[in-house]
Amino acid sequence: MRVKQISVFLENKSGQLADVGAVLAENNMNLRALSIADTKDYGILRVIVPDADGALEVLRTAGYTCKITDVLAVEIDDSPGGMARVLAVLSDAGISVEYAYAFISHKAGYAHMILRVSELEKTVDALAKAQIRTLEMNELLGK
Amino acid sequence: MWYDKNVELYREDVNPMERYYQPEIECAPVEKIKEWQNEKLVRQVRHVYDNVAYYRKLMEEKGVTPDDIRSTDDLYKLPFLTKADLRDAYPYGLLAKPLSDCVRIQSTSGTTGKRVVAFYTQKDVDLWEDCCARAIVAAGGTNEDVCQVCYGYGLFTGGPGLHGGSHKVGCLTLPMSSGNTQRQIQFMLDLQSTILCCTPSYAVYIGETLREMGYSKEDIHLKAGIFGAEPWTQEMRRDIENSLGIKAYDIYGLTETSGPGVSFECSEQTGMHINEDHFFAEIIDPETGEVLPEGSKGELVFTSLDKEAFPLLRYRTRDICVLSRKKCSCGRTHIKMSKPMGRSDDMMIIRGVNVFPSQIETVLLKQGYTSNYQIVVDRVGSTDTFDVYVEVTEEQFADTVRELTLREEELSGAMKLMLGINPKVHLVQPKSIARSEGKAVRVVDKRKLHD
Ligand SMILES: [Zn+2]
Numbered sequence A: 001m002r003v004k005q006i007s008v009f010l011e012n013k014s015g016q017l018a019d020v021g022a023v024l025a026e027n028n029m030n031l032r033a034l035s036i037a038d039t040k041d042y043g044i045l046r047v048i049v050p051d052a053d054g055a056l057e058v059l060r061t062a063g064y065t066c067k068i069t070d071v072l073a074v075e076i077d078d079s080p081g082g083m084a085r086v087l088a089v090l091s092d093a094g095i096s097v098e099y100a101y102a103f104i105s106h107k108a109g110y111a112h113m114i115l116r117v118s119e120l121e122k123t124v125d126a127l128a129k130a131q132i133r134t135l136e137m138n139e140l141l142g143k
Numbered sequence B: 001m002w003y004d005k006n007v008e009l010y011r012e013d014v015n016p017m018e019r020y021y022q023p024e025i026e027c028a029p030v031e032k033i034k035e036w037q038n039e040k041l042v043r044q045v046r047h048v049y050d051n052v053a054y055y056r057k058l059m060e061e062k063g064v065t066p067d068d069i070r071s072t073d074d075l076y077k078l079p080f081l082t083k084a085d086l087r088d089a090y091p092y093g094l095l096a097k098p099l100s101d102c103v104r105i106q107s108t109s110g111t112t113g114k115r116v117v118a119f120y121t122q123k124d125v126d127l128w129e130d131c132c133a134r135a136i137v138a139a140g141g142t143n144e145d146v147c148q149v150c151y152g153y154g155l156f157t158g159g160p161g162l163h164g165g166s167h168k169v170g171c172l173t174l175p176m177s178s179g180n181t182q183r184q185i186q187f188m189l190d191l192q193s194t195i196l197c198c199t200p201s202y203a204v205y206i207g208e209t210l211r212e213m214g215y216s217k218e219d220i221h222l223k224a225g226i227f228g229a230e231p232w233t234q235e236m237r238r239d240i241e242n243s244l245g246i247k248a249y250d251i252y253g254l255t256e257t258s259g260p261g262v263s264f265e266c267s268e269q270t271g272m273h274i275n276e277d278h279f280f281a282e283i284i285d286p287e288t289g290e291v292l293p294e295g296s297k298g299e300l301v302f303t304s305l306d307k308e309a310f311p312l313l314r315y316r317t318r319d320i321c322v323l324s325r326k327k328c329s330c331g332r333t334h335i336k337m338s339k340p341m342g343r344s345d346d347m348m349i350i351r352g353v354n355v356f357p358s359q360i361e362t363v364l365l366k367q368g369y370t371s372n373y374q375i376v377v378d379r380v381g382s383t384d385t386f387d388v389y390v391e392v393t394e395e396q397f398a399d400t401v402r403e404l405t406l407r408e409e410e411l412s413g414a415m416k417l418m419l420g421i422n423p424k425v426h427l428v429q430p431k432s433i434a435r436s437e438g439k440a441v442r443v444v445d446k447r448k449l450h451d
Helices: A017-027 A052-061 A082-092 A118-128 B030-051 B051-063 B072-077 B082-087 B123-138 B160-171 B183-192 B199-214 B234-244 B356-367 B402-418
Strands: A004-012 A033-038 A042-048 A066-077 A097-104 A110-117 B103-105 B116-119 B146-149 B172-175 B195-198 B223-225 B247-254 B257-266 B273-274 B279-284 B297-305 B317-324 B349-352 B352-353 B373-381 B383-393 B424-427 B444-445
Touching: A004 A017, A004 A052, A004 A110, A004 B352, A017 A052, A033 A097, A033 A110, A042 B402, A042 B424, A052 A066, A066 A082, A066 A118, A066 B247, A082 A097, A082 A110, A082 A118, A110 A118, A118 B297, B030 B051, B030 B072, B030 B199, B051 B082, B072 B279, B072 B373, B103 B123, B116 B123, B123 B160, B123 B247, B123 B257, B146 B247, B160 B172, B172 B297, B183 B199, B195 B199, B199 B223, B199 B234, B223 B234, B234 B356, B247 B273, B279 B317, B349 B373, B352 B356, B356 B373, B356 B402, B383 B402, B402 B424
Parallel strands: B146 B172, B146 B195, B195 B223, B223 B247, B373 B444, B383 B424
Antiparallel strands: A004 A042, A004 A066, A033 A042, A066 A110, A097 A110, B103 B116, B247 B257, B257 B273, B279 B297, B297 B317, B349 B352, B373 B383
16 A cells, blocks of 8 residues: 655755666666656655665665655556546545656556655545555566 | 962862862862962063063053062953964964973964964973863763873874873873774774763764764763864754763863863863963953953953963953853862853854854754754855755655755744844755864855955
């Protein structure tokens, strides 16, 4: 139901993203999904990897400020309106979305959407009622 | 010996729980201290007048002769010395002994041209080391202790001062100097250091590195730390005490007066006892030079009472603080000075407002950040820009821009409350702020480039 996502604080300087990528690669951490929120000064890198706890340790040791956040993974149709439909359900239920990003699924015709919401349980219920499937980590990883 | 070692009359004031390096001096009755001071001052003024042409000339300009100085009550008649005088007189102008009697120099870390060179006879070195020994014993040091000195060695007075003091106490002395933090920690673990002497910012750094190396305070044997040579706050004290599991003591001094140990903290931790058998302290109004009564806030001025080679009279430290003779629970009778509240050298005027870096630090530590920050002041057009860069901690890190922006605004708001003006706060990655392993680079004032 909940998926562990790693967020990393990065200064807005060239090469920062490449450096994090290198740290993860050196430790055989395969990136499943990635998104960046950035401002003029800094960015927040959000990644989903198979071993979140391991990646956290690796990044911490490399001197990064990072943390694990519980997010929701949702399966949506890989077609126009797929993401809008999920957001509409949440909006109707009065749930505010902090951020969302999507990527293509291993399964043809589907995409995955990652959501960070204020009320996790309530969101899961609302989505279930609308017959939208939330995914476990292993499904997300295509296992 | 100028004090009477056999006199037992001070015993009732001595705190039985407390240890002293020289109890007969440190716990002497105030009248006795005054007697010593008067006697030493009269002799010292004569010594300076006879041997330091530079100061003799200043006295002559003021119309004062050594005969006018009969006690410390007459001190106000003497001219001040400032850092500018030290520069003018560089290198030998304030020397009061032939070089053949001198055994050492120490120097400030100031940039070229602002350098101060102080000279020491063997007696001066002994006096200085005694002062440091008093500080170490006040922090609980005995000959059973392992004292790790990671102040810089060399021209800087920090290393040599505490090193000498540690020898006098009989501690096993680890002359580490600063830097190579992993090695510092390895020695700390292997040789079971019990007392740490370094700058407070380096103590913070050692705490961080210890954690990164996978150790905790339970793995080390430190019980006390003696920290000085840069301004630090109560919050920083708590930070260090928690991360290293020690009691953190403050020590004060400056190269011009000898080095660290001019004053030091005792168990009460409510100020630093000035070694006033060697250094006479005054508080003056920094504008008028007028001597202010005890308890007033003003600029600290020191007169060296018995140093031989480099005896500065009425030296203006630029440190703003308060003196107090309130009875101390430790049993020491020497006057106490507050931690300097600011240094006119550090004080910045930003948009017409006085800003001390220590104020910024207080806010940061209160809000759960570390003391790793940098203030950048610049000028755009005729307006000062004021930016504070703060290393983000894991506790304060949030994974949305909204929350991080809120954190920056909270910090900026808290700083405005403290200072009266609003800085722009920027969160940055840990360890990205330039810092040498000794002193943190806390202020970058780019306005000077435009002037
Ligand atoms: Zn005391």
